[in-house]
Amino acid sequence: MLSIQNLHASIEDKKILNGIDLQINAGEVHAIMGPNGSGKSTLASVLAGRNDYEVTYGSVEFDGVDLLEMSPEERAREGLFLAFQYPIEIPGVSTTNFIKTAVNETRKHRGLEPLDAVAFLKLMKERMKLVKIDQSLLSRSLNEGFSGGEKKRNEIFQMAMLEPKLAILDETDSGLDIDALRIVADGVNTLKRADNAVLLITHYQRLLDYIVPDFVHVLYNGRIVKSGGKELALELEERGYDFIKQEVAEEV
Amino acid sequence: MSEMIETLEQTALSDYKYGFVTDIEADEAPLGLNEDIIRFISQKKCEPEWMLKWRLKAFRYWLSIEDKEPTWANISYPKIDYQNIRYYSAPKQKIAPGSLDEIDPELRKTFDKLGISLNEQNRLSGIAVDAVIDSVSIGTTFKAQLAEQGIIFCSITEAIQHHPDLVKKYMGSVVPMTDNYFAALNSAVFTDGSFCYIPKGVRCPMELSTYFRINAENTGQFERTLLVADEGAYVSYLEGCTAPMRDENQLHAAVVELVALDSAEIKYSTVQNWYPGDKEGKGGIYNFVTKRGICGANAKISWTQVETGSAITWKYPSVILKGDNAVGEFYSVAVTNNFQQADTGTKMLHVGKNTRSRIVSKGISAGRSNNSYRGLVQVGKNAHHSRNFSQCDSLLLGDKCGAHTFPYIETKNSTSIVEHEATTSKIGEDQIFYCNQRGIDTETAIALIINGFAKEVMNQLPMEFAVEAQKLLAISLEGSVG
Numbered sequence: 001m002l003s004i005q006n007l008h009a010s011i012e013d014k015k016i017l018n019g020i021d022l023q024i025n026a027g028e029v030h031a032i033m034g035p036n037g038s039g040k041s042t043l044a045s046v047l048a049g050r051n052d053y054e055v056t057y058g059s060v061e062f063d064g065v066d067l068l069e070m071s072p073e074e075r076a077r078e079g080l081f082l083a084f085q086y087p088i089e090i091p092g093v094s095t096t097n098f099i100k101t102a103v104n105e106t107r108k109h110r111g112l113e114p115l116d117a118v119a120f121l122k123l124m125k126e127r128m129k130l131v132k133i134d135q136s137l138l139s140r141s142l143n144e145g146f147s148g149g150e151k152k153r154n155e156i157f158q159m160a161m162l163e164p165k166l167a168i169l170d171e172t173d174s175g176l177d178i179d180a181l182r183i184v185a186d187g188v189n190t191l192k193r194a195d196n197a198v199l200l201i202t203h204y205q206r207l208l209d210y211i212v213p214d215f216v217h218v219l220y221n222g223r224i225v226k227s228g229g230k231e232l233a234l235e236l237e238e239r240g241y242d243f244i245k246q247e248v249a250e251e252v
Numbered sequence: 253m254s255e256m257i258e259t260l261e262q263t264a265l266s267d268y269k270y271g272f273v274t275d276i277e278a279d280e281a282p283l284g285l286n287e288d289i290i291r292f293i294s295q296k297k298c299e300p301e302w303m304l305k306w307r308l309k310a311f312r313y314w315l316s317i318e319d320k321e322p323t324w325a326n327i328s329y330p331k332i333d334y335q336n337i338r339y340y341s342a343p344k345q346k347i348a349p350g351s352l353d354e355i356d357p358e359l360r361k362t363f364d365k366l367g368i369s370l371n372e373q374n375r376l377s378g379i380a381v382d383a384v385i386d387s388v389s390i391g392t393t394f395k396a397q398l399a400e401q402g403i404i405f406c407s408i409t410e411a412i413q414h415h416p417d418l419v420k421k422y423m424g425s426v427v428p429m430t431d432n433y434f435a436a437l438n439s440a441v442f443t444d445g446s447f448c449y450i451p452k453g454v455r456c457p458m459e460l461s462t463y464f465r466i467n468a469e470n471t472g473q474f475e476r477t478l479l480v481a482d483e484g485a486y487v488s489y490l491e492g493c494t495a496p497m498r499d500e501n502q503l504h505a506a507v508v509e510l511v512a513l514d515s516a517e518i519k520y521s522t523v524q525n526w527y528p529g530d531k532e533g534k535g536g537i538y539n540f541v542t543k544r545g546i547c548g549a550n551a552k553i554s555w556t557q558v559e560t561g562s563a564i565t566w567k568y569p570s571v572i573l574k575g576d577n578a579v580g581e582f583y584s585v586a587v588t589n590n591f592q593q594a595d596t597g598t599k600m601l602h603v604g605k606n607t608r609s610r611i612v613s614k615g616i617s618a619g620r621s622n623n624s625y626r627g628l629v630q631v632g633k634n635a636h637h638s639r640n641f642s643q644c645d646s647l648l649l650g651d652k653c654g655a656h657t658f659p660y661i662e663t664k665n666s667t668s669i670v671e672h673e674a675t676t677s678k679i680g681e682d683q684i685f686y687c688n689q690r691g692i693d694t695e696t697a698i699a700l701i702i703n704g705f706a707k708e709v710m711n712q713l714p715m716e717f718a719v720e721a722q723k724l725l726a727i728s729l730e731g732s733v734g
Binding site: 048087102 | 682
């Protein structure tokens with residue numbers, strides 16, 4: 001589904017990604033871990049098409065198409081979803097209206113009729129249960145005055161509404177208490193199907209207790225330096241990132 | 253990052269869809285301004301002697317201040333040559349219309365094209381319309397039905413002929429002819445506009461509206477509107493304006509007076525979409541407008557304006573809160589793009605006790621435009637326990653435009669409370685990227701964000717116009733962002 005080859009990216013001439021290789025197939029859950037500043041969030045931003053970052057080398061294919069050629073909105077309509085680490089507030093725009101616009105833009109791209117108010121509300125009611133989100137939250141301005149947990153839940157709710165092929169969760173666990181974390185994880189697990197995939201970006205092993213990954217990758221200095229199964233996350237938790245840093249140093 | 257700013261700066265003007273010219277023969281005055289022209293206008297309108305005298309008095313006053321055009325506003329434009337303007341132009345109709353059915357089909361087509369139906373059969377909208385083209389009103393709908401309740405809704409020209417007592421009593425009572433430069437000019441040469449009187453205790457059953465259209469070249473439009481709501485009456489009124497695209501600047505200097513007697517309520521909404529000029533700043537309407545209302549005890553006047561057009565806007569819809577417990581409101585969205593300049597705001601003059609006013613102003617600037625809020629809140633020494641709340645928010649698109657706020661507050665007693673809040677923000681690239689990431693393109697994202705920003709004001713518009721106004725906002729800013 002997603003094939004990243006030797007991806008290099010920089011921001012304002014500062015190199016952040018130094019040759020990422022990653023293959024994600026349908027039905028898989030991948031986790032990317034790594035210390036602060038290793039390039040985790042940059043990877044998510046580059047994949048979503050944020051134009052602050054310049055891709056200097058490498059390629060990314062999404063479902064057989066060149067992802068890097070597409071505008072951010074085309075990537076989204078093709079089914080790439082990014083749950084933001086810091087969801088943005090838009091005053092005056094109701095969450096419901098925002099999501100309705102997003103859903104219908106995506107439907108238009110897929111050659112489907114826009115959902116009318118009744119059909120949309122029905123879909124919304126159904127998906128609200130997945131993330132235990134309250135109706136009153138959805139009639140408020142997008143993310144404005146939401147607590148950290150509400151913002152993150154709203155991200156997963158949007159994911160449920162948009163049904164992406166690939167969902168990238170950028171530190172969705174940060175700032176969540178244990179109950180909120182469980183709700184978010186339950187939502188992601190329920191949405192998991194054989195024809196979609198999830199890329200989790202996280203600092204901590206904690207999230208992976210609830211969303212169990214098929215593969216864990218360690219990102220350091222803009223490269224994936226180690227990959228393994230879910231047990232790798234436990235090892236990291238136990239030993240910290242230092243042993244990875246050491247291994248990398250020894251290689252050089 | 254720089255790419256985004258570049259696209260924000262791209263100021264391709266969207267198509268101004270009202271920019272067509274209707275080819276109608278016109279009955280015109282020669283260019284220029286003198287007493288003969290004023291006599292010509294008065295005669296064309298079959299006015300009584302007292303009206304002519306009033307006009308001449310205003311003209312003589314204007315002559316005495318002719319070279320004192322106000323310069324305090326935050327706008328700049330080449331000197332207006334008042335002798336190079338045509339002060340009267342009327343579409344020549346084949347026959348004088350005795351009823352709406354007899355209106356020249358060309359004119360009817362013009363209004364159809366603007367989306368305004370002069371056909372009473374088309375009652376879906378339930379709105380009575382007075383249609384003014386250049387210097388004359390060409391027809392008013394639903395007159396008979398309104399008359400059943402004693403409501404008078406007609407052109408000001410007709411009102412001068414048929415309701416002279418009301419006109420004499422109220423015209424100039426809120427905006428005296430000596431009020432300001434443009435009000436004096438208007439008082440001398442005003443050509444048409446609407447008149448409305450709602451009798452005591454009557455709630456006007458439909459929205460009243462006037463639609464202004466400038467068509468002829470080199471023509472100024474000087475409209476005069478007078479609304480009187482007698483004790484306990486209620487009326488909601490809307491005005492809309494468009495003009496063809498022309499390379500020259502055209503002058504529009506209107507006066508609107510509202511009188512809300514004790515316990516009456518007037519809601520006045522404007523969607524101003526005069527031609528703003530092209531993307532190089534060529535052409536467009538100079539819009540110098542004096543709008544003011546006066547409230548008796550327990551009365552309420554609410555101004556709502558959506559200003560997207562005009563090369564220059566100079567406009568301060570105000571309320572004199574004369575009676576005790578009177579309420580004044582001003583809700584405004586002003587959008588400027590390309591080289592447009594707007595200096596707009598309000599005056600809330602608290603005279604009576606326990607008077608309340610609320611000001612919500614939302615300015616949106618794009619391109620190389622300048623957008624200023626100018627407001628005065630004055631609380632008199634007897635206006636005990638009065639309250640004002642003002643909120644002025646500015647939103648910037650790109651980094652070549654300007655937003656300015658000039659709030660003036662004067663209070664002469666210690667029991668009143670005046671609050672002023674102001675914010676300035678830019679549409680964030682983060683916000684746009686967030687929308688993009690959900691499949692929403694940049695143009696749609698801007699429209700969403702703008703409408704969110706202006707929502708508090710848009711909510712004040714009558715339902716029928718809110719949707720139209722929302723679209724207008726998006727169209728006005730089309731092309732101002734990638």
